[in-house]
Amino acid sequence: MHRTFVFPIDCFSPQTPISDLEVKETKYGVFIKEREVALNNTYDVFDKPEIIPSLINLVEKMNRGSDHYWPEDTKNINLIMKWIKQWGFLTGSKSRFISLLPEDFYGERVSDFLEEAAKLYHLWNLYKAVANRDLDFLSQIDIYKGDLHKDIEDEVNFLDEPYTFHFFPDKFYSGTIIAEYNTKKPLKSLQQASMLYLVGKIEENINEHTLNWKEIKYNPIGDEDRYQITPQMCFPTLLNALYMQFFILLNENTKKICPVCNIPFVPERRDKIYCSDSCKSTAKSRRYRAKNIN
Numbered sequence: 001m002h003r004t005f006v007f008p009i010d011c012f013s014p015q016t017p018i019s020d021l022e023v024k025e026t027k028y029g030v031f032i033k034e035r036e037v038a039l040n041n042t043y044d045v046f047d048k049p050e051i052i053p054s055l056i057n058l059v060e061k062m063n064r065g066s067d068h069y070w071p072e073d074t075k076n077i078n079l080i081m082k083w084i085k086q087w088g089f090l091t092g093s094k095s096r097f098i099s100l101l102p103e104d105f106y107g108e109r110v111s112d113f114l115e116e117a118a119k120l121y122h123l124w125n126l127y128k129a130v131a132n133r134d135l136d137f138l139s140q141i142d143i144y145k146g147d148l149h150k151d152i153e154d155e156v157n158f159l160d161e162p163y164t165f166h167f168f169p170d171k172f173y174s175g176t177i178i179a180e181y182n183t184k185k186p187l188k189s190l191q192q193a194s195m196l197y198l199v200g201k202i203e204e205n206i207n208e209h210t211l212n213w214k215e216i217k218y219n220p221i222g223d224e225d226r227y228q229i230t231p232q233m234c235f236p237t238l239l240n241a242l243y244m245q246f247f248i249l250l251n252e253n254t255k256k257i258c259p260v261c262n263i264p265f266v267p268e269r270r271d272k273i274y275c276s277d278s279c280k281s282t283a284k285s286r287r288y289r290a291k292n293i294n
Contacts, residue, residue: 007248009211010232013045013241015088021081024107030072032081032089033107045241051087052124052242053262058083059121070118072110080113091116091239116239119201123246127198128257130191131264132273138190199250205243210234259283 020036045051058079062070070076084090092108129137182189210233217228235241249255255264256272260279274280 007251010230011046011235011241011244011248012232013235013238013244014042015045015238015241016042017086017088018084021084023077023081028109030077030110031107032077032084032110032113045235045238046245048087049245050263051238052120052245054083054087055090055117055242056121056124056262059117070114072114076114077110080108080110084108088238091237120239120242120246123198123201124257124262126194127246127250128259128262130194130198131256132259133187133191135187135190138194139186195250199247202243202247202250206235206240206247210236 258275
């Protein structure tokens with residue numbers, strides 16, 4: 001495992017980039033299908049901390065063309081294919097569509113890729129806001145404030161601290177979190193609620209792992225026999241493994257997320273925002289362009 005991912009149990013997920021792809025339209029949707037697999041390029045996901053940032057950056061590229069809906073057009077399909085050629089299918093499985101498509105069909109449905117990439121993108125942005133202490137972002141989350149024993153939209157007296165709020169993150173697809181909100185500590189309250197939500201959603205996506213053993217070592221002490229078993233967790237799809245990477249980052253919780261390249265990094269100072277001078281310069285250029293466009 002890469003040093004970015006510090007976890008008590010070794011995690012393992014071999015994946016294979018797809019070197020030769022084709023687009024195939026079926027009655028079940030548009031698929032990106034394998035023609036040739038470069039088995040010699042197989043890698044372990046947990047040796048590659050750059051995969052999640054690369055997926056987030058892909059979504060941001062698609063966002064520049066459409067704010068709310070990503071069409072299954074040539075431009076987006078080409079972007080997805082380029083990503084799959086580097087990392088492999090995100091959710092693709094030979095058995096996933098076995099009841100729908102021929103047995104030898106192995107591919108990624110474009111709509112599935114877009115849906116799962118969107119979910120991970122929004123969760124990553126939420127974690128980025130928590131890690132970077134971004135109160136402005138967290139304050140934009142839709143919140144219905146209400147008492148547990150009243151109608152959900154009843155207003156709560158702000159003098160009753162801490163009061164209970166219902167955390168309905170519509171932008172994050174589903175789920176309800178109930179957490180204590182302290183008006184004197186809005187950042188802490190929103191961070192706690194967001195972390196509760198993140199853990200729940202990430203947990204849903206890593207529950208297909210398999211716990212097995214990696215190796216057995218014989219380490220006798222004197223006349224005493226002693227065997228040590230090294231466990232490992234194996235994740236079947238790239239998406240499962242990426243959520244486990246995400247979970248490990250939550251467990252470690254020492255890094256910020258660079259708002260430009262989306263790479264986790266350990267800041268030398270608490271007020272450091274960007275992972276490098278290059279990303280700091282890029283952010284400055286973006287702000288300048290946005291100001292002149294407006």
